[in-house]
Amino acid sequence: MAEFTMPSLGADMDEGKLSQWLVHPGDQVTRGDVIAVVETDKSAIEVECFQSGTVDALLVDEGTTVPVGTPLARIGTTAETAESHPPESPPAEALPTESPPPSTPLVRRIARDRHVDLARVHGSGPGGGITRADVEHAEPATEPESGKITPTTRSAKPVRGDESTRERPAPLRVKSSPLARRLATELGVDIAEVTGTGRGGTVRAEDVRSAAAVVGPPRPAVPDSARTATARLMSRSNREIPHFYLSTTVDMAAALEWMHARNRELPLSARLVPAALTFKAVALAARKVPELNGHWIDDRFVPADEVRLGVAVSLRGGGLVAPALGHADTLSVAEVMAALKDLVARARGGRLRASETADPNITVTNLGDQGVEAVFGVVYPPQVALVGLGRIVERPVAVDGLLGVRPVLTATLSADHRAADGATGARLLTAMDRLLQQPEEL
Structure with missing residues (x-):
């Protein structure tokens, strides 16, 4: 079982903040896939994995700051996954299912945020793979089915507890860039109250700065981390x-x-x-x-x-x-x-x-x-x-x-x-x- 650890993203980096997971336990990943977003003092970085296999467990919650080298997730190889989870015998008359076109964890996360059904997207990447640009140009579903758990609509974190809880819609998250979220924290702005001017209503850094100008000057005790x-x-x-x-x-x-x-x-x-x-x-x-x-x-x-x-x-x-x-x-x-x-x-x-x-x-x-x-x-x-x-x-x-x-x-x-x-x-x-x-x- 391989460990995905907090990477060193520069000679001056001692720790990083896990800003966002782009995968869930059970997801298949390929070497080079972007599976997490890490915030450093200077910027938000999309972090790739260096192991192909299945995500076994996420060890660190979003928003947690940990030292460089800390295990963030466990990724099992195909052989390990098959050994620990042997396949069940299929029903005698199981109907064949249509698998969606290949896509990376980052593309799947963007599709979920935009309510885009990947099965309806024509991939322009190698082997018919769906790229980020394909999702950004796709038409989102006008009324996504509530309560239906699919690879493109499940919540950002795995749901625990009774199965009935899966019928509850996940709380809405403000669409914003990592830079906008960091600025909102530093400037004391409630990002949920900011009107986004980016594509699809995404809150950008400029929106946060404009809101900060209305709210008032930032708290002097908060330094500019970058x-x-x-x-x-x-x-x-x-x-x-x-x-x-x-x-x-x-x-x-x-x-x-x-x-x-x-x-x-x-x-x-x-x-x-x-x-x-x-x-x-x-x-x-x-x-x-x-x-x-x-x-x-x-x-x-x-x-x-x-x-x-x-x-x-x-x-x-x-x-x-x-x-x-x-x-x-x-x-x-x-x-x-x-x-x-x-x-x-x-x-x-x-x-x-x-x-x-x-x-x-x-x-x-x-x-x-x-x-x-x-x-x-x-x-x-x-x-x-x-x-x-x-x-x-x-x-x-x-x-x-x-x-x-x-x-x-x-x-x-x-x-x-x-x-x-x-x-x-x-x-x-x-x-x-x-x-x-x-x-x-x-």
């Missing part, structure tokens, strides 16, 4: 890491010309922005300079075997998160663009996954869209390097003895002097610059 967590991590960085800083000016003319040519061939929704090119260039540069792609652990540098590129994202409620793009050096520029849009949207919506919050190997912070020309960041421990990207501006530049106006970008590097020196840092910035002069190689 801001506090960021402050704690940055204090640790400045206390432990001897930083050094480098900068270079990158001519972006060739990269922008190539990007504009590509965009003329792409639909509006898939068009590229300069960040897609610069992030891909950083990922390839990190692969070329492995001395800066890894972690400082136990007084030594441990190189990584892949490029997990951290993306610094500012949260609307304050604070920062830096989820990772896995194998970023192997993605095409178009794939980097799509992944960035998806990652930033889910980070700000409180829908990150545990695999995305595992420590990146090198992080990029881009403040160009904020009008900043140069940013010298603070290294996220246990990483040893952070690349800063500023705004692309036009400057007079001498090229081949001729003075002209060129679009340029200031790229900076903040690095840990214990793991590398200036020459190593210069190699990374130079590699990034050369790649952006040949964008077709990205």
Whole structure:
């Protein structure tokens, strides 16, 4: 019997709050399925399981805060489940039942919340599987049958006691995002009294802030947990890491010309922005300079075997998160663009996954869209390097003895002097610059 434990979702995480279960005892799960939502000081994270089988028991109630490593649930393999629960002999004339299309626990939970009958949903995923987008575009049942217990309408928690209690409808839950619930707690707002403006009446963080403005200022004793967590991590960085800083000016003319040519061939929704090119260039540069792609652990540098590129994202409620793009050096520029849009949207919506919050190997912070020309960041421990990207501006530049106006970008590097020196840092910035002069190689 495997244990599903509270994961470590960052170097600074000691405990987490189990915000929501997405499965019930008896549910079948597959490795990689999202089965729970965990709230940290910074964000709400969708956590995947790493074992295929049947959920045997949920060991921790929703709303409970436990240390990292605490068992949250038990998951039995198919063989264990068959041994402990041998199949009953079917009736002689049992009618065949139609099994619903395959779906993940997260999709089933969303379907229950939206009163969507999965048996009526056409799956667009591999093998006809139902995806989150399929459920969100499906028409909900106008009047779900009360008291009928089915996989799509049962209550969020298993019902105990007399069988007659199953006929009672489950209490209504306010549809809200994890970020909205956390803000409501911090601002002293009763989320049940807030009118949601999101899809299907979902209460969003902006709705909670608007309600807080009407109710009055928040209690001063309640700290902003995301801001506090960021402050704690940055204090640790400045206390432990001897930083050094480098900068270079990158001519972006060739990269922008190539990007504009590509965009003329792409639909509006898939068009590229300069960040897609610069992030891909950083990922390839990190692969070329492995001395800066890894972690400082136990007084030594441990190189990584892949490029997990951290993306610094500012949260609307304050604070920062830096989820990772896995194998970023192997993605095409178009794939980097799509992944960035998806990652930033889910980070700000409180829908990150545990695999995305595992420590990146090198992080990029881009403040160009904020009008900043140069940013010298603070290294996220246990990483040893952070690349800063500023705004692309036009400057007079001498090229081949001729003075002209060129679009340029200031790229900076903040690095840990214990793991590398200036020459190593210069190699990374130079590699990034050369790649952006040949964008077709990205």
